[in-house]
Amino acid sequence: MLSNQDISRYNRQLMLPGFGKSGQEKLKNSRVLVVGAGGLGAPVLQYLAAAGVGKIGIIDHDVVDETNLQRQVIFDEKDIGKSKAEVAARYLTQRNSLISVQPFNQQLTPANVENLFSDFEIVVDCTDNFSSRYLINDACAVMEKVMVYGSIHRFQGQVSIFHLNGQDSPTYRCLFPEPPEPGTVQNCAEAGVLGVLPGLIGAIQANEAIKIITRLGDVLSGKLFMMDALTMESSLLEISRNPNTDSITPATMQEIRNSRYQFACDAPTNVPEITSADLMNRLKNGEKMEFVDVREPDEGPPPNELASRQIPLSELDAQFDDFNPQKTYILFCQVGRRSAWAVHQLKEKYQTGKFLNLKGGIEAWNQKNVE
Amino acid sequence: MTVKTNLFGVLADIAESSAIEVEGVTTTNDLVREVQKKFPSFHRINFVVSVNRRVVSAGENISENDEIALLPPFSGG
Incomplete structure (x- = not known):
């Protein structure tokens, strides 16, 4: 049920055709987990919190660094050195006291993924590494969670929705069955990134998450949205479910726990x-x-x-x-x-x-x- | 037959261009072989091919006016 405060606060979206009170109730009852509070995570968290998503989880084990500020617009100078998940949670709670925000200042691992995902329906992938991305994909497949994928490279970005209707929907592995070879694909720290780009791509991820929750419009399931911020060209590519990926995707959480998700293309952890x-x-x-x-x-x-x-x-x-x-x-x-x-x-x-x-x-x- | 091929991500960085012309190809397998010949470091990159805005599996036929793109994985967030 919406409170009077909800009805007044969310007035501008309640009046939208097809949205109404039922759309806002769906948002209020929804539980969304955002993995990575970085360039993509910042706009995703801002817009989901502003729209009234009832419960938001934030996973990030990193601390705010000076080089983050150019694009991670929810952090400011006094946050440098502090936990991203905790700073982000405090920021969101200040912006919207009607929602509940839970920070997880830890790294997503095969051991904790089941526990972390279990309270949420939608997982937004805002990570900057393949180990986390494949782990999110595989856990979403087994646990039947919807994955809102986004990623960027220099001036380009892409967004898609995976696992929307369980086993009928494409997954990240339908696109890229296996992680890339070490050193072939660079992240933002190595390739550089224009600050606005994750802002654009993250806003599209937030928009997709809101559409999935409120069942509005067509979502990017079976489609890969691509855009180039230099040419302003965008395209929508069709992706099909690839049954050949079933054999390389873990079928149970036990298999996920027994798998290695520390790929050579990402940095290993706990290195002196x-x-x-x-x-x-x-x-x-x-x-x-x-x-x-x-x-x-x-x-x-x-x-x-x-x-x-x-x-x-x-x-x-x-x-x-x-x-x-x-x-x-x-x-x-x-x-x-x-x-x-x-x-x-x-x-x-x-x-x-x-x-x-x-x-x-x-x-x-x-x-x-x-x- | 020559086909225009759009490149994304790290592929465009390596080729220093967002589009290249590839000659003498009639299938996506030919295309992949030719671009790998032209840019040997493409061998190590696990890109996918899209034809007319549809991501395809290996061995698809292509014709001159098809809209072709090569997409590597993106990592940044």
């Missing part, structure tokens, strides 16, 4: 790392360290004031013997994703040894070096 500031202090104290650049030979920029040798990640396993586990190694790349894999591999190989990933990569180091 060092910040640029710490590294600078340790160098000043005269500590001896070896530096290894795992980028490809033609990649720039070179590191400021670090004598390093180059071993591209793709050739690392052939050069394992060049490492001496008695020494301390600092591995780096552009932003720290590939070097995280290098550290991960070296730790597995040597079990002991001091292998550290340079946090934020050469971008962070060179910036620190200028200061």
